[in-house]
Amino acid sequence: MGQGDHGRYVSVKIHLEPACPLNLEATLCCGQAFRWEKQGEWWFGVVGQVPLKISKAGDELRFENASTCFVRNYFSLDDNLPEILRRISKDSHVKGAVREFAGLRILRQDPWECLVSYICATYKSIPAIKNMLLRLCTKFGDEVLFEGRSFHGFPTPKGLAQATVGELGECGLGYRAIYVSETAKTMLETGLDFESLRRMPYEEARKTLLCLSGVGPKVADCVLLFSLGKFEAFPVDVWMRRVILRHYAKHFPREFVSKMTCDKSLGNAGYERLSLFGRNYFGKYAGYAQEHLYHYERMHG
DNA sequence: CAAGTGCCTTTATC
DNA sequence: AGATAAAGGCACT
Numbered sequence: 227m228g229q230g231d232h233g234r235y236v237s238v239k240i241h242l243e244p245a246c247p248l249n250l251e252a253t254l255c256c257g258q259a260f261r262w263e264k265q266g267e268w269w270f271g272v273v274g275q276v277p278l279k280i281s282k283a284g285d286e287l288r289f290e291n292a293s294t295c296f297v298r299n300y301f302s303l304d305d306n307l308p309e310i311l312r313r314i315s316k317d318s319h320v321k322g323a324v325r326e327f328a329g330l331r332i333l334r335q336d337p338w339e340c341l342v343s344y345i346c347a348t349y350k351s352i353p354a355i356k357n358m359l360l361r362l363c364t365k366f367g368d369e370v371l372f373e374g375r376s377f378h379g380f381p382t383p384k385g386l387a388q389a390t391v392g393e394l395g396e397c398g399l400g401y402r403a404i405y406v407s408e409t410a411k412t413m414l415e416t417g418l419d420f421e422s423l424r425r426m427p428y429e430e431a432r433k434t435l436l437c438l439s440g441v442g443p444k445v446a447d448c449v450l451l452f453s454l455g456k457f458e459a460f461p462v463d464v465w466m467r468r469v470i471l472r473h474y475a476k477h478f479p480r481e482f483v484s485k486m487t488c489d490k491s492l493g494n495a496g497y498e499r500l501s502l503f504g505r506n507y508f509g510k511y512a513g514y515a516q517e518h519l520y521h522y523e524r525m526h527g
Numbered sequence: 528c529a530a531g532t533g534c535c536t537t538t539a540t541c
Numbered sequence: 542a543g544a545t546a547a548a549g550g551c552a553c554t
């Protein structure tokens with residue numbers, strides 16, 4: 227794939243046009259993917275089963291051990307970002323986030339990896355999630371050597387279905403171990419077809435995902451947005467709830483706002499209401515607005 | 528350093 | 542339907 231004749235890895239470059247920006251830092255730090263680490267100039271990551279490294283200098287994107295096609299797809303370089311940003315720039319607050327993180331893109335992640343990652347991510351902090359997934363991959367993923375270092379591919383449905391709940395728990399999954407185990411078994415038995423989900427409308431694909439163990443509305447929306455191309459999905463977590471209450475409260479009845487402010491957990495109805503607001507207000511690329519607002523809130527809030 | 532708080536929530540139960 | 546509790550442990554103050 228990217229490996230050269232003499233066992234060295236081919237270095238490839240992509241020139242980024244002004245109309246096709248990519249903010250590598252924001253894209254890999256905004257909390258949508260959990261398997262990237264920066265070392266000096268380079269970002270190292272494993273996408274599915276393939277380890278690769280990537281860096282950006284000026285308008286030049288450079289990477290090793292991946293094809294141009296692969297990188298264009300994973301970083302969604304064919305999405306028309308200027309058009310997307312124009313459509314979500316509904317007010318001064320999003321505009322501020324869009325300005326600050328110019329070039330932040332929604333990755334096109336592998337659906338299986340994304341699904342398991344977000345089942346694990348429930349009620350965890352990002353550093354903890356990264357740690358947990360690293361342990362999960364190290365224990366159950368196939369080892370791949372890259373530049374003399376050991377990386378691990380993401381565990382397959384079969385690999386996780388065969389693991390005992392106890393073994394999964396050893397990776398720090400806690401009560402999520404049972405959800406991952408059950409979802410992996412469901413994957414094996416019914417063979418959930420992610421490609422058909424990709425073709426379905428948002429609502430329909432969402433209903434299918436919600437049948438899986440450990441998948442509620444938040445996890446479903448993350449999988450739809452980050453791996454199935456449903457850009458209208460608007461995941462709402464504690465950070466997004468704060469954003470909405472601080473900057474978009476006027477779009478809701480006062481009674482609802484005060485309830486949201488006091489309540490510890492937003493129930494299913496509360497979730498749907500906030501998420502639906504995002505979809506209606508920001509439109510078909512609401513997910514892009516969500517990720518900008520989320521990252522902005524985490525950086526400044 | 529200990530103790531406390533919060534975490535990109537879901538499920539089970541009432 | 543709608544509210545409430547429990548879950549397991551890590552990261553950070």
